[in-house]
Amino acid sequence: MGFVMVEQESEFPAGFTWGVATSAFQIEGAAAEEGKGPSVWDNFCTIPHKVRGGDTGAVTCDHYHRYREDVGLLAELEVPAYRFSVSWPRVLPEGKGAINPAGLDFYDALVDELLAKGVEPWVTLFHWDFPQRLQEQGGWLNPASPEWFADYVRIVVERLSDRVRHWFTINEPQCFIRFGHGDAINAPGLSLSLADRLLASHHVMLAHGRAVQMIREFCKQPALVGWAPVGVAAVPASSSAADIAAANTAMAEVPEILWTNTWFNDPVFFGRYPEEAERKFGTSMPRYTADEMRTIAQPVDFLGLNIYTGTVVEADSSNGYRALPFPAAGMRSAFDWPLIPETLYWCPKFHAERYKVPLYITENGMANIDWVDLDGQVRDPQRIDYLKRYLREVRRAINEGVDLRGYFLWSLLDNFEWSEGFSKRFGLVHVDFATQQRTIKESAYWYRELIRTNGSLLNKPQ
Numbered sequence: 001m002g003f004v005m006v007e008q009e010s011e012f013p014a015g016f017t018w019g020v021a022t023s024a025f026q027i028e029g030a031a032a033e034e035g036k037g038p039s040v041w042d043n044f045c046t047i048p049h050k051v052r053g054g055d056t057g058a059v060t061c062d063h064y065h066r067y068r069e070d071v072g073l074l075a076e077l078e079v080p081a082y083r084f085s086v087s088w089p090r091v092l093p094e095g096k097g098a099i100n101p102a103g104l105d106f107y108d109a110l111v112d113e114l115l116a117k118g119v120e121p122w123v124t125l126f127h128w129d130f131p132q133r134l135q136e137q138g139g140w141l142n143p144a145s146p147e148w149f150a151d152y153v154r155i156v157v158e159r160l161s162d163r164v165r166h167w168f169t170i171n172e173p174q175c176f177i178r179f180g181h182g183d184a185i186n187a188p189g190l191s192l193s194l195a196d197r198l199l200a201s202h203h204v205m206l207a208h209g210r211a212v213q214m215i216r217e218f219c220k221q222p223a224l225v226g227w228a229p230v231g232v233a234a235v236p237a238s239s240s241a242a243d244i245a246a247a248n249t250a251m252a253e254v255p256e257i258l259w260t261n262t263w264f265n266d267p268v269f270f271g272r273y274p275e276e277a278e279r280k281f282g283t284s285m286p287r288y289t290a291d292e293m294r295t296i297a298q299p300v301d302f303l304g305l306n307i308y309t310g311t312v313v314e315a316d317s318s319n320g321y322r323a324l325p326f327p328a329a330g331m332r333s334a335f336d337w338p339l340i341p342e343t344l345y346w347c348p349k350f351h352a353e354r355y356k357v358p359l360y361i362t363e364n365g366m367a368n369i370d371w372v373d374l375d376g377q378v379r380d381p382q383r384i385d386y387l388k389r390y391l392r393e394v395r396r397a398i399n400e401g402v403d404l405r406g407y408f409l410w411s412l413l414d415n416f417e418w419s420e421g422f423s424k425r426f427g428l429v430h431v432d433f434a435t436q437q438r439t440i441k442e443s444a445y446w447y448r449e450l451i452r453t454n455g456s457l458l459n460k461p462q
Contacts, residue, residue, distance in 0.1 A: 011455050011456040012398065012454050012455035013398060013405075014454075016405065016406060016407075016454065016455070017080065017081050017360065017405060017408075018079065018080055018081065018407060018450070018451045018454075019079060019080065019083055019120075019122065019406065019407070019408040019409070020074070020079050020082060020083070020409045020410075020411065020412040020428065021082075021083035021084070021410050021411060022082075022083070022084050022085070022411050022412050022413065022415065023084070023085045023124070023127035023128070023171070024084070024127060024129060025039060025041050025057050025060075025087065025127070025128065025129040025416065026060060026061075026411075026415040026417070026418075027060055027061040027063040027070075027412075027413055027415045027416070028057075028060065028061075028062075028063045028090075029057065029058060029059040029060045029061065029062045029064055030065065031056070031058045031059075032058075033064070034100070034103070034106075035090075035093055035100035035101075035102050035103060036089060036093060036103060037089035037092070037094055037095070037100075037131055037132070037133060038089060039087065039089045039129035039131060039132055039187075040128075040129070040130045040132055040135050040139070040187040040188040041057055041128065041129050041187045041418075042056075042058075043135075043187065043188070044186070044187035044189055045057060045058075047189065050185075050189065050419060051418075051419050051421050052419065052420050052421040053421045053422070053423065054421075055416065055421025055422050055423075056416075057416050060415055060416040060422075061413050061414075061416075061431050061433075061436070062436050063413070066436065067106075067109070067110050067113060068113055070412065070438075071113045071117050071119065073412065073429055073440065074117065074119050074412065075117040075118065075119065076440070077428065077440070077444050077445075077447065077451075078448050078451055079119060079412075079447075079448075079451065080118075080119065080451065081119065081122055081166075081406070081408070082120070082121060082122065082412075083122040083123075083124060083168070083362060083408045084110070084121070084123065085123070085125070085126070085127035085129075085171065086156055087129050088126065088129060088130065088131050088149075088152050089129065089131040089132070089133075090103035090106070091104055091107075091152060091155060091156060092131065092151075092155070093131075094131065094133045094134075095130075095132075095133050095134035095148060095152075096134065096148050096151060096152070099155060104155070104156075104159050107156070107160060108159060108160065111163050112163070120165075121160075121163070121164050121166070122166040122168065123156075123160065123164050123166065123167055123168065124168040124169075124171050124228065125149075125152075125153050125167065125168065125169055125170070125211060126149065126169065126171060126207075127171040127172075128171065128172075128175070128176050128180070128186075128187070128418075130176075130187075130188070134148055135188050139188060140181070140200035140203045140204055141196060141199060141200050142203070143203065145203045145207060146206035146207040146209075146210045146295075147210065148207075149207035149210060149211060150207070150211060150213070150214050153169070153210070153211040153214040153215065154214045157215050157218045157219055158218050158220075161219040161223065162221065164223075165223055165224060166224050167215050167219075167223055167224070167225045168225075168226055168228045168304060168362070169207070169208045169211040169212060169215075169225070169226075169227045170204060170208050170211070170227050170228070170229075171227075171306070171362075172230050172306055173204045173205075173229055174229060174230040174232065174258060174259055174260065174264065175230060177197055177200060177258055178197075178259055179419075181196070181197050181200055182197055182257065182258070185419055186418055186419055193284075194256055194281065195283075195284040195285075195286075197258060198258075198281060198284055198285060198286050199286045201258060201263070201264070202286040202292075205264065205268065205296045206292055206295055206296055208227055208268065208296065209268075209295040209297065212225050212299075212300060213295070213298055224301040224302065225300050225301050225302075226300045226302035226303055226304050227268070227300065227303070227304060228304030228362040228363070229261070229264050229303075229304070229305070229306070230259075230306050230307075231261070231305035231306060231307035231343070231347040231348070231351065232251060232259055232260060232261050232310075232347070233251065233307055233309070233310030233340070233343035233346060233347035234246075234247040234248075234250035234251050234310055234311050234312075234313050234321070234323075234346065234347075235310055235311070235312045235313070235340055235342045235343055235346050236312075236314070236346070237312050237314040237324055238314070240315070242314075242315035243313070243314050243315050245315065245320075246313050246314055246315040246316065246321035247313050247321065247346055248350055249320040249321050250311065250313050250320075250321045250323070251346075251350045252350075252354075254274050254276050254277040254280060254281075256281075262274045262277075262354075263277055265303070265351070265354075265355060267293060267296045268296060268297060268300065269297070269300075269303075269354075269355045269357065271293045271294060271296065271297035272293060273285070300357070301357075301358065302358040302359065302405070303351060303358070303359050303360075304359075304360045304362030305347060305348060305351060305359060305360070305361055306361075306362055306410075307343050307344055307347050307348075307361060307363070307364055308337055308363070308364060308365070308366070308410075309333075309337040309339070309340055309343065310338075310340045310342075310343035310346075310347065311323045311324075311340075312324045312326070312340065326338040326340075333366040333367045333368065333386070334366075334367040334425070335420075335424055337366075337367075339386060339389070341386075341389035341390045341392070341393045342393055343390075343393070344361065344364065344390045344391075344393040345393040345394075345397045348361070348394075348397050348402050349397055349400075349402055352397075352404070357403075358403045358404075358405050359402065359403060359404045360404070360405055360406040360407070360408065361394060361406070361407045362408050363408060363410040364390055364407065364408075364409060365383075365386075365387075365409050365410035365411060365426050366382070366383055366386045366426065367424040367425060368380050368382050368383050368425055368426075369425070370383075370414070370425045370427075370430055370441060371430075372430060372432070376439070377439075378430045378439050378440070378441040378442065379441075379442050380441045380442055380443045381442065383441070383443040384442065384443050384446045387443065387446070387447065387450075388458060391407065391450070391455065391458055392458055394407060395455060395458065409447060410426055411428070412427060412428055412429060413428075413429050413431050414426065414427035414430055414431040414433075415431070427441070428441055428443055428444035429441065429444060
C-alpha cells in the first residue's frame, strides 16, 4: 500500500536538528500548586466519563518537581533539542492580569537546566491548556482572545528570550478546534456550529500572528519563529500521476470538520483563506478585515508539522480522490492508528511545494504496549521498527529536495494522553505513574545511536 522505500546510503544533512517533544499539561502535574490557575483541561478532567479511567493531569509525570531528573534523561540520551510548552495559566493564573512569579521562575530554571546540559530549548507557547477563567469569558470565540494571547506571549518572551532562540506560537489548531470545539471529546468540551468553529479558528490564527509580532518586537536576540499544526496526510495508492494528484487534492481540501491543512496554513503563508472554503462555507465564514489577514500572515521562519498517520487515496473522477480502507490486518499502533510511513514523505512534500518554507517534523511517534520486564528492562522493538520506517521516509523527502531541517520525536516520557488518560504510552522513557519511577526504553538507546550517527544507523538492515 503506497510507495516502497528505496534504500539510500546517506546520512542526514549536517546541522539537521534531532529532538524530542513534550507539552506542559501532559507532564508537569502540580496543577494547582504555587499559584497556577486552572486550565480548560483541569476543568475537563473533573467531568465524569470525559477522560478514560477518570485520569487527570493533577500529577501526571510530576515534571514540575522532577524537571532536573528529566533534563538529566535528555542529557543521558544525548538529545540536542527539546521542544516543550509553557502553561499559560501557570504564568497568568487568570489568563490575563497578575503574573504568577513562581510560574515564570519554573520555566526560567528549566531553560537554565537545559542549557547547562547542552540541550537547546524550543518553546511552544500554546499546547491546548487555555486558561479556564478566559474560557468563561468566551474563550477563542471572544474577539479579545488574540490580544489575551499576545499579552501572555510578551511576558514569556521578555523573560526567556535572552536564552531561547526557537519559538512555536500554537500547537495543532486542528485538534483543539475539531475535538474541543466541535466533537466535544477534548477540552473545553463544546459542540459549536460551523460558523462558530470558523470564528474560533480565525481568532486562533490572529493570536498566532499577534504572537509572532510580540516575539519579533520583544525577543532579546535573533529568533526563529514558526507554528506546529497537524500535517493532515494523504498517500497515493500507486505511483501513477492520477493517484499522486488525488493525494494532493486530499491534502488541499477544506472539509467542515476542519481537519485540514489549507484552512490554517493558507492564511498564515498567503494572507487569504482557500477559495474552496469561501465557496463552501458561504455565510458561515467569519467576517475579517484586510488588516487582520496581514496580522495572520506575519512572516515566519519555518513550518512545523505533527504527523502520525494518514489516509491512502486513489483517483476518483467524481470527487478527485477516494480514500481506501486500511486493511484489517494492517500494522496499527496501540492507539489503533494505521502505520503509514510514507506520510512523512508525501505530507512534507505537499507543504514544501505549496508554501516554500523550511519544515520541521515537530511530532511523530507511536503509542505502544510497554511495561517493565521482570529484569527491569523495557523492550519496545515495535517503536524502533516504526521509527526506522518513518525516518527513512523523512530521509527520502530530504534527498529529493524537500527543505526539511529537523525531527522531534513524541515523546520523551509516557504521559497524560488527553481524553485517553494514561492508557497510551508514547514515551522513550517509561513512567510508573504510581511511583514516578523512570525507566529508559530500548527505543531511547536506539534513538541515541541514531542521533550519534546523524541518521546513518538507518542504513543497517536490522
